[in-house]
Amino acid sequence: MRLAGAAMPKPAMNFPDIAEVARRSGVPASTLRFYEDKGLIASTGRRGLRRLFDAAVFERLALIALARASGFTLEEIGTMFCADGRVAIDRAMLSAKADELDKTMRRLRAMRDGLRHAAVCRAPSHLECPTFRKLLAGAAAGTIRAPEPAVKAKKSRKARHEAGR
């Protein structure tokens, strides 16, 4: 992917600037600033105005991506890091989130089955299909509810990034 050239470009390899971090992580610079602002990552210093990071930031970003994919909010993710930069994840929190995912998955599974049925059901209208009506009744009774918040991806930051913005 990147030609390992002999000549090191401007920012010292071991102190990547924000553009370098963005390039290598796929996380936009604006997001990196945003994360820093939120205390999720930290720059190790500045060259003039410009932030310099160290290599640890990549692991940190991976951790954040992983946590986000698991459904943690940025705020929750913030609690996973000690002030000293060390990672200290509460195991109970992990279990709780796993339980949450299980619940979500059960809900989604039910919905998916309903959708699959509705997609092939031969009833003239969905409203006349008993399976569908059962689901509807659940929705009416409030047993069926919409999902939790989350995040949007829309076009995948990596994709947009790699497309040259």
Next chain:
Amino acid sequence: MRLAGAAMPKPAMNFPDIAEVARRSGVPASTLRFYEDKGLIASTGRRGLRRLFDAAVFERLALIALARASGFTLEEIGTMFCADGRVAIDRAMLSAKADELDKTMRRLRAMRDGLRHAAVCRAPSHLECPTFRKLLAGAAAGTIRAPEPAVKAKKSRKARHEAGR
């Protein structure tokens, strides 16, 4: 609260007003107005300023709830209704959404397994656990991504509603 007398109370039973619809459906009046504004439901007329609905609105609301629970956006849900008020759901759309749910579930399953492992893993730090590092690598590579948008529930509208707001 309201005695079921022989005399029909204010809103004719078969033309519930917005408060009645809210009460029976659990959907807040503000949401009903919002949905009407978006064209997802329709009031059948007015008594003075006040909207009157007919019984069909309950099915409609159940349908909306169901679709929302399946991950459809309100905009997508809008396409499920013809102008004449008839329901006409594109079966291909249902399949597509089912596929989407499957994808989501695969992702969530992987995350859940990772979380469960991390919760019990004996490695001194998560960063030293090979399983965890494998996930991290996935996150770094961008194969692991955050979920789709969705909706929030926070306290369940029904609960808040029934708690007398």
Next chain:
DNA sequence: GCTTGACCTCAAGTTAACTTGAAGATGTAG
């Protein structure tokens, strides 16, 4: 020394799905 392009800050905008609030209208009980 000057130009330039990348970076900086800070405020405001974006999206989805609603909620909240202000100001006004009205059917209904008394």
Next chain:
DNA sequence: CTACATCTTCAAGTTAACTTGAGGTCAAGC
């Protein structure tokens, strides 16, 4: 007829996680 609880409209606020834009700074190349 007067109160008043409910309704009405319309604009603006909310949340999460970012993005965008304006206006400014600065290191490096020429």
